[in-house]
Amino acid sequence: MDFRRIEWIFLIVFVGLNIFLGISFFQSQEVDQAVSESTNSEIVADIQRDQIKLPQLSTKTPTGGYLASQANNVLMNNRSQLVDIDTTITNNSTLHATLRAPLPVKKDKAVATLKAWMQAPEHVLYGRHYQYAESLSSGNHYVFSQQIQGHKIYDRRAQITFSVANGKLTGYTQTYIAKMSVLKSNVELTSAQEAVLTLYKDNELANNAKVEWVELAYNYLLDTKGSTVYVPTWFVGVENQGAKSVTIKKLNAITKTVVKERD
Known part of the structure; x- marks a missing residue:
C-alpha cells in the first residue's frame, strides 16, 4: 500500500474541505450583512x-x-484646599460649594469663564479632569463631566454642575471618581x-x-x-x-x- 499517496489524498481532501468551509462562512457573512442592511433600510423608511x-x-x-x-473620600479629605469657598459633604461623596464672593458670569461667555476659573485648584478640586458637556447642560446649569483614562463619563457620580443666577456663579456641586x-x-x-x-x-x-x-x-x-x-x-x-x-x-x-x- 502506498502510504505516501494516501497521505497526499488526505491532505488534498483536508485542504479542499477547509476552502469549502471558508467560502461557505464568507458567503454566510455576506448574506447576514445583506439581510441586516435590508432590515435597517426598512426601519429607516418607517422612521421617515x-x-x-x-x-x-x-x-x-x-x-x-x-x-x-x-x-472614595478624596473630595472630603481635600476640600480645605479651596479658598473663600464654604463646603459641605453629603453621602460622603458629593461636595456642595458656596462662593463667599460670587463670580460674575456673562451669558455669552459663561462656558469660557467657567472653564478658565475651574482650572485653579483653590476654586475646584481636580478641575482639569472635567470637560464641558453641552448635551447635559440646560438653562443656567452648566455641567462638566469627568474624563478618565480617555473615557468620557456621563453620570452624576463624576460631574460638576455650576448654577449661574442673575449673571453670577454662587456655587456648584461636585462628584469625583478617584x-x-x-x-x-x-x-x-x-x-x-x-x-x-x-x-x-x-x-x-x-x-x-x-x-x-x-x-x-x-x-x-x-x-x-x-x-x-x-x-x-x-x-x-x-x-x-x-x-x-x-x-x-x-x-x-x-x-x-x-x-x-x-x-
Missing part, C-alpha cells in the same frame, strides 16, 4: 414615514468595555445608527420627533462587591413635537437594551 428627523448617523462600530470604580479600573475591554459596540434604530423599534421615539444629537459615553450600570460598574452607553437627545426641551434617551452599547432612569 413617521416624520422623525435624524442627523447623519455613523454605521461604524466602536469598541469599549466595562469599567469599575470604588467609593480611580477607574478596566474589567473588560475591546468589546465591539453597536453603531450610532443601530442605537437610534433600536430606540425606534422599542417605541422610544415618538412621531414627528427630532433626534438632535447622539453621543457615546460611559454610564452607571450597577453596584457589586463594593464597586460601581460603568458601561458604554449611547446618549440620544430627542426633542418631541411641541416640546421646548430635549429628552435624553439611553441605550446600552453592548447589550443594545434601553436604559431607564433610576437613582
Whole structure:
C-alpha cells in the first residue's frame, strides 16, 4: 500500500474541505450583512414615514468595555484646599460649594469663564479632569463631566454642575471618581445608527420627533462587591413635537437594551 499517496489524498481532501468551509462562512457573512442592511433600510423608511428627523448617523462600530470604580473620600479629605469657598459633604461623596464672593458670569461667555476659573485648584478640586458637556447642560446649569483614562463619563457620580443666577456663579456641586479600573475591554459596540434604530423599534421615539444629537459615553450600570460598574452607553437627545426641551434617551452599547432612569 502506498502510504505516501494516501497521505497526499488526505491532505488534498483536508485542504479542499477547509476552502469549502471558508467560502461557505464568507458567503454566510455576506448574506447576514445583506439581510441586516435590508432590515435597517426598512426601519429607516418607517422612521421617515413617521416624520422623525435624524442627523447623519455613523454605521461604524466602536469598541469599549466595562469599567469599575470604588467609593472614595478624596473630595472630603481635600476640600480645605479651596479658598473663600464654604463646603459641605453629603453621602460622603458629593461636595456642595458656596462662593463667599460670587463670580460674575456673562451669558455669552459663561462656558469660557467657567472653564478658565475651574482650572485653579483653590476654586475646584481636580478641575482639569472635567470637560464641558453641552448635551447635559440646560438653562443656567452648566455641567462638566469627568474624563478618565480617555473615557468620557456621563453620570452624576463624576460631574460638576455650576448654577449661574442673575449673571453670577454662587456655587456648584461636585462628584469625583478617584480611580477607574478596566474589567473588560475591546468589546465591539453597536453603531450610532443601530442605537437610534433600536430606540425606534422599542417605541422610544415618538412621531414627528427630532433626534438632535447622539453621543457615546460611559454610564452607571450597577453596584457589586463594593464597586460601581460603568458601561458604554449611547446618549440620544430627542426633542418631541411641541416640546421646548430635549429628552435624553439611553441605550446600552453592548447589550443594545434601553436604559431607564433610576437613582
